[in-house]
Amino acid sequence: MPSIKIICPNGHLGFAPLKPDSFQRGVAAGPDFIAADSGSDDIGPVPLGTDTSTSPEAWQRQDLEAMLLAARRIDVPMVIGSAGDTGTNSRVDRYVAIIKELAKKHNLAPFKLGYFYSEVDKERVRKAIGSDEPVLGLDGRNALSEAELDATDRIVAMAGIHPYRKLLEEGCDVIIGGRSSDCAVFAAPALHRGTSEADAYYLGKVLECASFCAEPYGAKETVLGAVNGSGVTVTAMHPDQRCTIASVAGHAMYERSNPYDEFVAGGRLDMRDCHYEQIDPRTTLVTGQKFVPAERIRVKLEGAGKVGERFIGIASVRDPYTIAHIDDVIAWAKAQVVERFGQTGYELHYGVYGKNGVMGDLEPVKTPAHELCIIVQGVASTEEMAEEVCMTGTRQLFYARLPEVKGTAGGVAFVLDEVLKASPAYRWTLNHTLAVDDPLELFPTHTVTVGA
Amino acid sequence: MKKLSDLAKTIRSKNAGVDKITFDIIFTDRGIYEKVLRSKALTPATVAKLYAIDESRIADFVEYDPACAIKFTIFRLRPSGSAGDSDIFGAQQYAPLLDVQVDI
Numbered sequence: 001m002p003s004i005k006i007i008c009p010n011g012h013l014g015f016a017p018l019k020p021d022s023f024q025r026g027v028a029a030g031p032d033f034i035a036a037d038s039g040s041d042d043i044g045p046v047p048l049g050t051d052t053s054t055s056p057e058a059w060q061r062q063d064l065e066a067m068l069l070a071a072r073r074i075d076v077p078m079v080i081g082s083a084g085d086t087g088t089n090s091r092v093d094r095y096v097a098i099i100k101e102l103a104k105k106h107n108l109a110p111f112k113l114g115y116f117y118s119e120v121d122k123e124r125v126r127k128a129i130g131s132d133e134p135v136l137g138l139d140g141r142n143a144l145s146e147a148e149l150d151a152t153d154r155i156v157a158m159a160g161i162h163p164y165r166k167l168l169e170e171g172c173d174v175i176i177g178g179r180s181s182d183c184a185v186f187a188a189p190a191l192h193r194g195t196s197e198a199d200a201y202y203l204g205k206v207l208e209c210a211s212f213c214a215e216p217y218g219a220k221e222t223v224l225g226a227v228n229g230s231g232v233t234v235t236a237m238h239p240d241q242r243c244t245i246a247s248v249a250g251h252a253m254y255e256r257s258n259p260y261d262e263f264v265a266g267g268r269l270d271m272r273d274c275h276y277e278q279i280d281p282r283t284t285l286v287t288g289q290k291f292v293p294a295e296r297i298r299v300k301l302e303g304a305g306k307v308g309e310r311f312i313g314i315a316s317v318r319d320p321y322t323i324a325h326i327d328d329v330i331a332w333a334k335a336q337v338v339e340r341f342g343q344t345g346y347e348l349h350y351g352v353y354g355k356n357g358v359m360g361d362l363e364p365v366k367t368p369a370h371e372l373c374i375i376v377q378g379v380a381s382t383e384e385m386a387e388e389v390c391m392t393g394t395r396q397l398f399y400a401r402l403p404e405v406k407g408t409a410g411g412v413a414f415v416l417d418e419v420l421k422a423s424p425a426y427r428w429t430l431n432h433t434l435a436v437d438d439p440l441e442l443f444p445t446h447t448v449t450v451g452a
Numbered sequence: 453m454k455k456l457s458d459l460a461k462t463i464r465s466k467n468a469g470v471d472k473i474t475f476d477i478i479f480t481d482r483g484i485y486e487k488v489l490r491s492k493a494l495t496p497a498t499v500a501k502l503y504a505i506d507e508s509r510i511a512d513f514v515e516y517d518p519a520c521a522i523k524f525t526i527f528r529l530r531p532s533g534s535a536g537d538s539d540i541f542g543a544q545q546y547a548p549l550l551d552v553q554v555d556i
Contacts, residue, residue: 044533349536
């Protein structure tokens with residue numbers, strides 16, 4: 001009878017550190033694998049575009065160290081997906097280097113390290129654009145055009161279980177993955193142990209965010225997921241947390257458009273008929289999940305393209321008359337930018353906090369607060385131009401011409417008489433899928449012996 | 453009449469991928485959940501009106517019985533993290549739901 005126990009200490013390794021107490025309880029529970037995903041597209045397109053991490057290396061290293069030492073001590077495999085937030089090649093290389101450094105630092109006995117890359121060459125994608133199987137858009141997007149591909153700086157493919165299974169079959173003790181579906185990081189070990197696809201993918205789905213499937217709310221605590229025969233159990237490792245029917249079923253909805261389907265390279269986990277049962281105060285058993293294999297393997301692609309350099313300006317307003325006419329003030333400043341730079345070739349954005357800065361057009365409250373803060377973003381192809389666009393769009397708020405204003409010495413307050421350089425602006429150019437014959441094609445694997 | 457925030461345990465919003473934001477309203481009491489459903493306080497039409505959006509921007513609207521939850525998802529006008537996007541994670545878009553009046 002196939003069985004497996006996996007602990008997950010962190011839902012996005014590196015973004016915030018794991019909590020050591022529940023992690024050690026999880027390790028003491030005798031897992032067969034220790035696994036976590038380290039990526040997310042929640043962080044926006046800038047890290048992928050600029051090939052950087054949004055997480056501090058110290059936090060990445062700290063969690064990798066805790067997991068590596070525990071995994072080697074109890075001699076079970078450690079699996080990490082989506083290295084360094086984005087899962088680009090440089091992030092995989094960095095995690096591999098960290099693992100090697102940690103092995104040396106702690107004088108660990110030799111072990112086999114496997115890793116794979118996820119970056120996709122633009123020309124590979126271009127070949128598909130005009131083919132019988134175009135690069136299909138997700139979430140209402142059109143099929144990928146050459147123009148959008150040309151506007152893209154970097155692409156990663158979202159791995160399913162395939163490269164993980166290959167590396168597990170090759171006997172790896174530690175696996176560092178490029179960009180991956182969260183659930184594949186856990187599903188692959190379960191399939192390696194012979195569980196059903198339905199249980200394997202559900203196990204992955206429920207473990208991917210660690211203690212987000214437990215209550216009361218408390219992130220970065222370890223949870224233990226298991227398959228024993230059929231069905232999946234999930235248990236909170238923090239003594240004050242519980243995995244309840246409500247918390248586990250609730251997690252099935254998290255960060256997804258609907259709670260019924262999880263799409264991965266190679267198929268779909270169907271959670272429509274899931275049945276939840278509380279089997280002890282901290283554990284819920286889930287049965288009834290199904291896995292529907294895809295007729296054709298389509299791999300999700302994420303791509304980011306640079307829009308330009310970016311500066312940020314800050315201005316604020318207290319005069320109630322000016323607040324009542326804030327749209328006119330902004331229109332004035334925009335007009336000054338148009339006068340200098342024309343209508344196109346840059347972006348200029350205003351967020352008006354105290355009015356609708358957080359929600360924009362979705363904001364139903366129409367009465368502004370007694371003071372406003374205006375965040376101005378200027379984006380252009382060069383730093384010099386972006387700075388000047390942003391400076392003009394910010395400073396001209398000061399000179400806005402309102403007919404009845406009493407305060408004629410300056411229309412806004414400045415915290416700084418300058419604009420601040422921000423990260424370059426990128427946008428998500430690809431949220432698409434690419435058909436492949438070989439599910440390993442986009443994910444070249446490598447192994448190396450570490451230590452000794 | 454009761455406020456939704458007095459009836460639900462969790463009211464949240466978050467990215468569902470880079471092109472959508474999803475909203476979860478989760479109840480702990482199945483009876484209250486069913487009463488809220490029957491009240492029709494939350495439907496695609498009421499949500500569209502609350503956020504002043506066309507119903508076609510609602511990608512999914514689900515009454516999810518296993519979790520006693522109502523869930524809907526809207527398309528973003530531009531992908532998350534584009535210049536000018538005010539909520540990269542989509543995490544603060546739920547506030548108008550708190551004050552929704554429910555006839556129970």
